[in-house]
Amino acid sequence: MMGELMGIINLSEAEEYLGELNRSRPLAAIPFAGRYRLIDFVLSNMVNSDISNVGVFIQHKYRSLMDHLRSGKEWDLARKRDGLFILPPAYTRTPMQMHRGDVENFYSNLDYIRSSRQKYVVVAGPEMVSNMDYRSALELHKKTEADITILYTKANCSTHDCLRANVLEIEKDGQVTDMKEYHALGGYQNLSMQTFIMEKKILIELINDCIARGDYDFIKHCIIKNINKYRVYGYCHQGYVARISSLRSYYKHSMELLNPQIWRELFLKSGLIYTKVKDEPPAKYMIDSDVANALVASGCYIEGRVENSILFRGVKVHKRAYIKNSIIMQSCEIGAGAVLENVICDKDVFITANKHLKGESNYPLVIKKGQVI
Amino acid sequence: MHKKKCVAMLLAGGQGSRLGVLTQQIAKPAVPFGGKYRIIDFPLSNCYNSGIDTVGVLTQYKPLALNSYIGIGSAWDLDRINGGVYVLPPFVKEQGGEWYKGTADAICQNVNFIDRFKPEYVLILSGDHIYKMDYSLMLEFHQDKEADVTIGVIEVPWDEASRFGIMSSDENYRITQFDEKPAQPKSNHASMGIYIFSWPILRKYLLDDENDTRSSHDFGKDIIPKLLRNQAKLVAYPFEGYWKDVGTVESFWQANMDLLGEKSQLNMYDSNWRIYSANPPRPPHYIAATAKVKSSIISEGCLAFGQVKNSVIFPDVYIGEGAVVKNSVIMAGAHIEDNVVIDKAIIGRKTVIKQGAVVSAAHELDGQQIVVVAADMVIPPHTIIKTSISRSANEEFCGKEEEQL
Numbered sequence: 001m002m003g004e005l006m007g008i009i010n011l012s013e014a015e016e017y018l019g020e021l022n023r024s025r026p027l028a029a030i031p032f033a034g035r036y037r038l039i040d041f042v043l044s045n046m047v048n049s050d051i052s053n054v055g056v057f058i059q060h061k062y063r064s065l066m067d068h069l070r071s072g073k074e075w076d077l078a079r080k081r082d083g084l085f086i087l088p089p090a091y092t093r094t095p096m097q098m099h100r101g102d103v104e105n106f107y108s109n110l111d112y113i114r115s116s117r118q119k120y121v122v123v124a125g126p127e128m129v130s131n132m133d134y135r136s137a138l139e140l141h142k143k144t145e146a147d148i149t150i151l152y153t154k155a156n157c158s159t160h161d162c163l164r165a166n167v168l169e170i171e172k173d174g175q176v177t178d179m180k181e182y183h184a185l186g187g188y189q190n191l192s193m194q195t196f197i198m199e200k201k202i203l204i205e206l207i208n209d210c211i212a213r214g215d216y217d218f219i220k221h222c223i224i225k226n227i228n229k230y231r232v233y234g235y236c237h238q239g240y241v242a243r244i245s246s247l248r249s250y251y252k253h254s255m256e257l258l259n260p261q262i263w264r265e266l267f268l269k270s271g272l273i274y275t276k277v278k279d280e281p282p283a284k285y286m287i288d289s290d291v292a293n294a295l296v297a298s299g300c301y302i303e304g305r306v307e308n309s310i311l312f313r314g315v316k317v318h319k320r321a322y323i324k325n326s327i328i329m330q331s332c333e334i335g336a337g338a339v340l341e342n343v344i345c346d347k348d349v350f351i352t353a354n355k356h357l358k359g360e361s362n363y364p365l366v367i368k369k370g371q372v373i
Numbered sequence: 374m375h376k377k378k379c380v381a382m383l384l385a386g387g388q389g390s391r392l393g394v395l396t397q398q399i400a401k402p403a404v405p406f407g408g409k410y411r412i413i414d415f416p417l418s419n420c421y422n423s424g425i426d427t428v429g430v431l432t433q434y435k436p437l438a439l440n441s442y443i444g445i446g447s448a449w450d451l452d453r454i455n456g457g458v459y460v461l462p463p464f465v466k467e468q469g470g471e472w473y474k475g476t477a478d479a480i481c482q483n484v485n486f487i488d489r490f491k492p493e494y495v496l497i498l499s500g501d502h503i504y505k506m507d508y509s510l511m512l513e514f515h516q517d518k519e520a521d522v523t524i525g526v527i528e529v530p531w532d533e534a535s536r537f538g539i540m541s542s543d544e545n546y547r548i549t550q551f552d553e554k555p556a557q558p559k560s561n562h563a564s565m566g567i568y569i570f571s572w573p574i575l576r577k578y579l580l581d582d583e584n585d586t587r588s589s590h591d592f593g594k595d596i597i598p599k600l601l602r603n604q605a606k607l608v609a610y611p612f613e614g615y616w617k618d619v620g621t622v623e624s625f626w627q628a629n630m631d632l633l634g635e636k637s638q639l640n641m642y643d644s645n646w647r648i649y650s651a652n653p654p655r656p657p658h659y660i661a662a663t664a665k666v667k668s669s670i671i672s673e674g675c676l677a678f679g680q681v682k683n684s685v686i687f688p689d690v691y692i693g694e695g696a697v698v699k700n701s702v703i704m705a706g707a708h709i710e711d712n713v714v715i716d717k718a719i720i721g722r723k724t725v726i727k728q729g730a731v732v733s734a735a736h737e738l739d740g741q742q743i744v745v746v747a748a749d750m751v752i753p754p755h756t757i758i759k760t761s762i763s764r765s766a767n768e769e770f771c772g773k774e775e776e777q778l
Contacts, residue, residue, distance in 0.1 A: 035657055263656065279648075281670070285668065285671065286668060289667060291660045291666055293662040295656075296657055296659075297673070298657070298672070301642060310657075
């Protein structure tokens with residue numbers, strides 16, 4: 001039987017919060033966890049929830065993302081019917097005019113949503129990294145007879161970075177009565193995962209309604225403004241969630257992956273996380289390698305010392321190099337005797353021999369993609 | 374069908390009985406190798422990298438794992454509209470059907486398949502060797518020499534030459550003599566089991582051979598000697614580089630060890646000649662603060678808390694704290710509990726070695742036997758395993774474990 005749920009991945013983002021990492025790619029395409037890009041998590045969750053029709057609404061800087069997704073084969077989404085649809089702004093309904101927000105992109109691709117055969121839709125973004133099955137949220141959605149179900153997670157905002165997150169006010173029975181941007185509240189909060197389940201016809205209604213009123217922001221205008229007009233319920237996701245909203249949170253959540261419990265939960269719990277394959281050989285450790293508390297992807301070649309760090313695919317670490325508390329992205333090369341501490345190297349960086357680079361533990365030093373130092 | 378210049382036929386039906394426990398459940402070409410590969414990845418990747426996009430894979434012995442692994446060939450980019458990979462098992466015909474009786478018979482039963490592509494040349498490969506080779510250079514050589522048959526040869530040490538099929542050739546590479554495992558070898562050029570035939574000639578010889586009741590229908594024993602006797606033009610193509618027959622447990626283990634260290638002759642990191650394989654969607658592996666990893670290769674999805682030295686670790690392997698894994702090959706999904714010691718062993722897929730167990734033949738490394746533990750076994754805590762064990766022996770172990778409980 002065909003699944004009754006379709007997926008929409010909404011990649012529009014008003015601003016870029018990850019600085020240098022965000023420069024040439026959208027948030028969804030930012031490399032994470034040694035071999036993935038952020039979009040892999042939400043996309044794999046959809047596939048693992050038996051969703052076989054996924055529309056990815058993209059806005060700008062999407063070359064790296066198109067290169068990553070291609071036919072969708074790696075996510076088992078290269079299908080005869082349904083599969084993966086990459087939907088850039090179609091401008092057909094708003095000629096000669098740039099979009100102001102994501103709703104206008106939804107609106108210009110309304111035909112795709114309309115002609116999809118599934119009854120329900122889950123709309124999600126890439127910033128909430130988790131491993132979950134949307135089907136249990138769909139079950140609750142049906143049980144509560146809600147119009148809209150918002151997925152959320154509980155977070156301690158006194159210790160976590162909740163800046164710019166949306167927080168929910170929820171009644172005992174699960175009904176959502178308010179949703180707004182977090183503002184210095186502290187304490188435990190219900191953080192929206194920016195993931196919504198509803199019937200497709202309600203999504204179409206929301207979009208048409210927003211456009212008719214000249215609105216353009218899906219969450220602010222379509223959801224928040226309508227929270228009392230529709231029956232909105234919350235679904236609390238109990239598992240691990242990493243909210244990637246700043247360079248600091250990116251660095252912090254990356255380092256959390258060095259905890260085997262989090263590693264197991266994020267990568268294996270409810271399904272596998274898929275990504276573009278590179279056919280790299282397994283990582284090779286040489287006689288002088290000294291690796292402790294590290295995540296190492298395939299294709300790495302290690303002769304030096306690595307501690308509390310993440311090495312992406314195809315990283316070369318030469319003799320006497322010392323990498324500590326750092327994230328080294330794909331195909332970087334760290335020269336002999338180089339010392340890196342609290343550093344994030346974007347892809348294809350070459351650190352020549354004996355260089356010393358050091359960031360702060362709460363403010364990592366980011367080396368631009370392709371730099372030679 | 375589009376006409377193809379060259380079609381490859383990969384002989385993958387052999388049992389590989391000398392690999393013992395390793396081929397108990399799967400055909401030799403499907404045996405895992407090198408941390409993420411299977412033996413057949415090498416010839417298939419060589420085909421793709423050499424620009425050969427039509428490959429027939431002849432299967433016979435326990436083909437399930439092999440067939441499902443090959444699938445439609447997408448791992449090697451061989452899922453093509455014109456050509457691609459074809460799995461060719463023996464089949465039933467109007468007048469009965471037969472198993473493949475020999476390497477030549479296997480090709481002969483698939484003459485129709487080859488004819489569909491109207492090739493000029495047919496490349497015969499086997500699924501037993503670990504090597505990287507550009508077949509297009511060999512094909513050029515074949516055309517240059519205007520040969521009927523070109524046979525890939527490699528120099529082997531003189532004292533080992535009597536284990537191989539030995540080619541003697543003149544200064545123009547023309548083969549003058551072929552001796553299968555000669556006691557007194559005249560040359561040290563061993564046949565690699567790689568042949569390029571001009572198809573019309575091969576076709577004729579195959580059909581003749583099929584009617585010869587005295588023939589064993591084997592390339593090395595029948596077809597090649599017959600061509601030589603009939604003065605056909607056979608030339609030797611000298612190959613330089615790493616080439617290893619992995620027909621025995623020792624050579625299989627050695628080939629895995631050859632991947633380690635700085636002297637490794639087989640460069641797996643060359644992005645211009647990648648070895649392709651199915652890529653399991655597994656996360657990067659985790660090396661804990663308590664772990665110590667030296668001179669090893671480790672695949673994705675592993676968790677290592679113990680010591681790993683001179684070893685090849687396949688995906689999803691767990692190595693517990695205080696465990697020592699040395700000089701060994703650990704297949705996918707094996708679970709090595711705390712304080713286990715493994716030395717010079719091959720541990721099968723998904724086998725669990727309970728805490729404190731020791732898998733090692735003897736103390737001194739030289740001449741030490743390799744201990745092979747079959748797949749899906751459970752080795753009880755504090756057991757000492759000194760010789761290879763296969764599944765039937767496992768039942769005993771499981772029984773024992775239940776008694777203990």
